[in-house]
Amino acid sequence: MTLPYSFGTGTNLDKLFISQLQADLDALVVGAPNTQIVNYILAATDGGQTIAMNLAGANTLTVPPNVTIPMSVGSYFWAVQLGAGQTTLTQGIGVTINSRIGLKLAGHYAVARVYQYAANLWVASGDLTV
Secondary structure, three states: OOOOOOOOOOOHHHHHHHHHHHHHHHHHOOOOOEEEOOOEEOOHHHOOOEEEEOOOOOEEEEEOOOOOOOOOOOOEEEEEEOOOOOEEEEEOOOOEEEOOOOOEEOOOOOEEEEEEEEOOEEEEEEOEEO
16 A cells, blocks of 8 residues: 655655555555464464454464464454354463453454563453453
């Protein structure tokens, strides 16, 4: 996606801002979701993607430790409960997922964002419940 306008010549700081803005916009262009019909363990390629859990029964979406699946600090993913089965965000060995409410998606079509703020430390927010 290219910005449809110009900010003019500007300073180097302006150019850096525009460059970062362009990179951020490009990052928003995401392909189809990674749809799962079984319990799923996050993969390194899932960073910035949507994991759609489409199961009739209760299921888990596991965040593995960085030693197993390395992801950089700042990585995130979206979790969507497409099916009727409740999706639970599960912590791999040594992983902590913090949340204000809980680690279960609240129901059919619930969405949560899970963000890594330090190695093996994640925070989940969105339509979650206990």
